[in-house]
Amino acid sequence: MRRLLTLREGSIVVVTILAIAYFAVANDRFLTSANFKTLLPYFAPFAILAVGEVMLMVAGEIDLSIGSVYLFAPFMFYEFHQLGLPLVVDLLLCLVCAALIGALNGVLTAVVGISSFIVTLGTLLGVGGLTLIISGAAPVAMPGAEVHTTTESVKKVVNGHTITLQEQVNHVGGFARVFGAGIYSELIWALLAVALLHVVLRSTRWGMYTVAVGGNRHGAAEAGIKVRSIVIRNFVLCALLAGFVGVLEAMRASSVTPDTAGASETMFRAVSAAVIGGTLLAGGEGTVVGALLGALFLGVLRDGLVLDGVSADYLDFILGFAILIAMAVNIYVGRVRKGSGHA
Amino acid sequence: MPETEGDDDVLRVEHVSKRFGAVTALRDINLHLRRGEVLGLLGDNGAGKSTLMKIIAGFQNPDEGRIVVKGEQVSFRDVDHARSLGIDCVYQDLALVNELDVVQNMFLKRELVSRPIPLLARRVMRERTREALERIGINIPRLDVPVARLSGGQRQAIAVARTVTSEADVILLDEPLAAMGAKEGAMILDLVQQLREAGEVSIIMIAHNYVHVLQSCDRVNLIQGGEITFDKPTADTSVEELNEIVVEEYRRARRAAQAG
Ligand SMILES: Nc1ncnc2c1ncn2[C@@H]1O[C@H](COP(=O)(O)OP(=O)(O)OP(=O)(O)O)[C@@H](O)[C@H]1O
Ligand SMILES: [Mg+2]
Numbered sequence: 001m002r003r004l005l006t007l008r009e010g011s012i013v014v015v016t017i018l019a020i021a022y023f024a025v026a027n028d029r030f031l032t033s034a035n036f037k038t039l040l041p042y043f044a045p046f047a048i049l050a051v052g053e054v055m056l057m058v059a060g061e062i063d064l065s066i067g068s069v070y071l072f073a074p075f076m077f078y079e080f081h082q083l084g085l086p087l088v089v090d091l092l093l094c095l096v097c098a099a100l101i102g103a104l105n106g107v108l109t110a111v112v113g114i115s116s117f118i119v120t121l122g123t124l125l126g127v128g129g130l131t132l133i134i135s136g137a138a139p140v141a142m143p144g145a146e147v148h149t150t151t152e153s154v155k156k157v158v159n160g161h162t163i164t165l166q167e168q169v170n171h172v173g174g175f176a177r178v179f180g181a182g183i184y185s186e187l188i189w190a191l192l193a194v195a196l197l198h199v200v201l202r203s204t205r206w207g208m209y210t211v212a213v214g215g216n217r218h219g220a221a222e223a224g225i226k227v228r229s230i231v232i233r234n235f236v237l238c239a240l241l242a243g244f245v246g247v248l249e250a251m252r253a254s255s256v257t258p259d260t261a262g263a264s265e266t267m268f269r270a271v272s273a274a275v276i277g278g279t280l281l282a283g284g285e286g287t288v289v290g291a292l293l294g295a296l297f298l299g300v301l302r303d304g305l306v307l308d309g310v311s312a313d314y315l316d317f318i319l320g321f322a323i324l325i326a327m328a329v330n331i332y333v334g335r336v337r338k339g340s341g342h343a
Numbered sequence: 344m345p346e347t348e349g350d351d352d353v354l355r356v357e358h359v360s361k362r363f364g365a366v367t368a369l370r371d372i373n374l375h376l377r378r379g380e381v382l383g384l385l386g387d388n389g390a391g392k393s394t395l396m397k398i399i400a401g402f403q404n405p406d407e408g409r410i411v412v413k414g415e416q417v418s419f420r421d422v423d424h425a426r427s428l429g430i431d432c433v434y435q436d437l438a439l440v441n442e443l444d445v446v447q448n449m450f451l452k453r454e455l456v457s458r459p460i461p462l463l464a465r466r467v468m469r470e471r472t473r474e475a476l477e478r479i480g481i482n483i484p485r486l487d488v489p490v491a492r493l494s495g496g497q498r499q500a501i502a503v504a505r506t507v508t509s510e511a512d513v514i515l516l517d518e519p520l521a522a523m524g525a526k527e528g529a530m531i532l533d534l535v536q537q538l539r540e541a542g543e544v545s546i547i548m549i550a551h552n553y554v555h556v557l558q559s560c561d562r563v564n565l566i567q568g569g570e571i572t573f574d575k576p577t578a579d580t581s582v583e584e585l586n587e588i589v590v591e592e593y594r595r596a597r598r599a600a601q602a603g
Contacts, residue, residue, distance in 0.1 A: 203462045205454050208447055212440040219438035222402055224422035224452040284442040 008278050009290040015276075015326045016297040023304035030307055037183055041252065043299025044186035045245045048193045049270035050277065050291035052241035055197060055234045057274055060214035060283025061109060061116035063235060066242035067267030068127035069098050071258065073243030074142060074250035075135050081143040087175045090143065091247060098243025099236045101127055106232030116235075124267070128260035135258040145176040145254040172254070180251030189248060190292065193241065198288040210234060214283030273298055276326050297326060351378045352411070353545045354399065354430070354513055359408030361394055361569075368394040370569040372408065376513065379542035381535060383560035383577070384549045385585065387592075391569040392549045393435050396515045399547075400432035401425030412513075423452075431511035435518050435549075437502040441491035445483055446472045448490050449505050475508040479534055495522035503531060507538070514538075516548040520555065528555075535559050553582045567592055 023030040049066055056063050076094035081087070105123055109116040148171045153164050172181045180186060201207035212220035213230045221227050250256035275281065276297060277290025301322050305315055354376040361369040368391045376382050386392045397403040399410065401419030409416050412428045419425045439448050446465070449472045455464040472486055481500045483493065490498055499522045506514055516535075520528045536559060538544050550556050556563055557577050565573035565588060573588060 199462070203465075205456065205461065205463070208443065208451070208454065208463065211442050212451060215440040215442040216438070219434075219436060219440060220451075222397075222400075222422065222432075222434050222436070222438040224426060226421075284440075 008287045009293055011329055012277050012290055012293040012297060015329055016293055016300065019297060019300050019304065023300065023307070027307050030304060035303065035307065039299055039303045040187050042303050043295045044190040045249055046270050046273050046298065047190040047292045047295035048241055048245045049266070050273035050295050051193050051197045051288045052238035053270055053274045054279045054286045054288050054291045055201065055210060056238050057279045057281060058201065058214045058283060058286040059210045059231055059234050060217065061231060062120065062281065063105060063116065063238045064120040064267055065101065065105060065123035065127060066238060066270060067263035068124050068131065068260065069101050069239050069242040070246035070266055071260065071263040072127050072131045073098050073246035074256040075131050075140065075258065077247055078140045078143060079134065087144045091179065094247065095240055095243050098239045102236035102239025103232060105239065106235035109235065110228040110231035124264065128263060131258050132260065137258055139255055139257040141255045142250045144173050145181055145251045147172050147254060176251045180248030181254065186248050186252065194288055194292045201288050211284060269298060272323055276323060352376065353378050353413055355411040356399065357409045357411065359398060359405040361398060361403065361405050367569050372571055374564060374571060376545050376547060378545055380562060381539045381546045381548060381560045383556035383563040384547055384566060385553070385556060385563060386566035387589070390566045392566055393517055395566070396432055396517045396549065400430060400515055426511065429510065429512040430515070431506045431509050432515040433502050433506045433517060433519055437498055439490050439498055439502055442489055444489055445486040445501060448501055453509065476504055479504055479507060480530060496524055496527045499523060500527065507534065512544045514544050514546045516546060518549050520550060532559050553585045557582065
C-alpha cells in the first residue's frame with residue numbers, strides 16, 4: 001500500500017478501485033461483460049482527450065478548445081467526403097484542420113503571448129461557431145459508417161435442440177470499425193495513445209522539455225530549450241487527438257450533431273480526468289497513465305450511477321461532489337507521498 | 344582603458360550596448376578574455392553583469408556591438424549556437440528545473456539518447472553524472488530525486504557541475520558562490536583554481552567578494568552603471584583599491600542626490 005502511494009498515480013488507483021468495489025457490491029450487473037461494453041464509451045474517448053491535455057498542462061498551458069475541435073473535425077471529415085475524396089484522405093485532411101487550430105492556439109499563446117486560457121476560450125467559441133456555420137446547424141450522417149442490415153440464418157442451441165433463427169444483423173464498413181464503430185476500437189486507440197504518450201513524456205527529449213517548460217520556463221529558455229516550439233507542438237498534439245476522438249465518436253454514433261454545449265461538456269470531462277489523474281494545472285508535473293485512470297474513474301462513476309438508476313437530474317450533482325472528493329484524496333495522498341505537511 | 348589586441352583572446356566583446364526600455368543595462372562595453380584566463384567581474388547590483396553574461400551566452404541579443412569568439416565575429420542565433428562554439432553559462436538563477444531529477448538537470452539540453460529510437464539513455468546519463476560529481480568532489484546523496492528537494496547550495500553545485508563538466512571551454516559563472524556555505528564556497532573556488540591550473544578553459548566569474556576575486560582570478564574588471572570602468576591584473580590591485588573605487592562612486596552618487 002505504501003509503495004502504491006509513492007506512485008504519482010497511486011491515489012487515483014485507490015479511488016478508482018474503491019469506486020469499482022462499491023458498484024460491484026451495490027449492483028450485481030456492474031461486473032458483467034455487457035456493462036463493460038457500456039462503460040467503454042464513457043471513458044475511452046475521454047482518456048484520449050485527457051492525455052493530450054496532460055501534455056499541455058505539464059507544459060503549463062491549457063486547451064479549452066478541444067471541445068470544439070472534437071466537434072469540428074467530423075464535420076470537416078464529412079465536407080471532404082462530399083468532395084469525393086476517399087475516407088482515409090478525409091480523415092487525414094480533417095486532422096490537418098485540427099492541427100492547424102492547435103497551431104493557431106500555440107502561436108497566439110507562445111508567440112503573441114496571450115494566456116492560453118483566454119486564447120483557447122476564444123477558439124472554443126470561434127471553432128464551435130464555425131462548426132455551426134459549416135453544418136448549417138444540422139446533423140450529418142458520417143460517411144463510411146452507414147449501417148447495412150441483413151437477415152441471416154443463425155443456428156442456436158435451445159434446450160438441447162439446435163434451431164435455426166432468422167436474425168437481423170448490422171454491418172458497418174471496415175474503416176468505420178477501425179475508427180470508432182468497432183466495439184473495442186476506441187479502447188484500443190486509447191490504450192495506444194496512453195502507451196505512446198507515456199513513453200514520450202517520461203523517456204524522450206520532448207517529454208523532458210515539456211516538463212522543463214512547465215516547471216521553469218525562463219530556466220528552460222536559458223538552458224537553450226526552444227520554449228515556443230515545445231508549446232506549439234503540444235498544442236498541435238492536443239488538437240490532433242481532439243479531432244481524432246471527434247471522428248471516432250462520430251463514427252461510433254454513425255452521425256454527428258453540431259451540439260456545442262455537449263462539446264464543451266466533453267472538454268470539461270477531459271480536463272477533469274487529467275486533473276483527477278494527478279496532473280497539476282500549474283505545470284511541471286503530470287502523468288499520462290493517471291489521465292487514463294482519471295477518465296476510467298469518471299466513466300465508472302457515471303456508468304455505476306446510471307446502472308443504479310440515479311435520475312439524470314442528480315447525476316451531475318453527484319459527479320461533481322465525487323470529483324471534489326477524489327481531488328481532496330489526491331492532494332492528501334500527494335502530501336503523504338512527498339512526506340510534507342503542507343502541499 | 345587598456346585594450347590589448349591579442350591572438351590569444353578566446354572571446355572579445357566590442358562596443359556592446361543593451362537597453363531594456365528606458366533602462367540602459369550596458370553602454371559600449373569592451374571586454375576580452377585570454378585563453379586559460381580567469382577574469383573576475385565585479386559590480387554593484389543592477390550594474391549589468393548578468394546582462395553581459397546572457398549576451399555572451401547567446402540568451403539575449405545586444406542592441407549594438409560585436410562578439411568575437413576565437414578570432415571570428417559571430418552573431419548568436421540562440422543559446423545552442425553559443426554552446427556549439429564552446430561557451431556555456433551558469434546563470435545567476437541557475438536554470439534548474441525543480442521537477443526534474445539531478446541526472447535530468449545535469450543533462451538538460453545535452454541529453455544522451457539511444458538509437459535508432461531516440462529514448463533517453465538514463466543509465467548512461469546517471470553513471471556519467473555520478474562520475475562527474477565525484478570527480479569535482481560534489482556529494483549529492485541521491486541522483487533520482489527532483490532537485491526541488493535539494494538545498495540551495497546543492498542546487499548551485501549541480502548548476503556549476505553541469506557547465507564545468509560540459510564540453511565548454513569558455514565558462515561563465517554568474518555568482519557561483521551566492522548560495523554556498525563557507526566550506527562549499529571554498530570547494531567551488533578550489534574547482535576554479537584547478538581549472539585555472541589546468542589551463543584548458545577560460546572563465547569569467549562574477550562575484551561580490553573582492554577577496555575571492557583577488558584569490559581566484561588573473562584579472563579583474565569592474566562594471567559600473569553598464570560601463571567597464573576598471574581593468575587590471577589582480578596582482579596589480581588590492582582589496583583597498585577596489586573598495587575605494589566602488590565606495591567613491593557611491594559617495595559621489597549620494598552627494599549628487601543631496602545636491603539635486
Ligand atoms: N529582462 C529585463 N527586462 C528589463 N530590465 C532588465 C532585464 N534584465 C535586466 N534588466 C535591467 O538591467 C539592469 C542590469 O541588470 P543585471 O541583471 O545585468 O544586473 P547585475 O549586475 O547582474 O545585478 P546583480 O548583482 O543584482 O545580479 C538592471 O537595471 C535591470 O533592472
Ligand atoms: Mg546578476
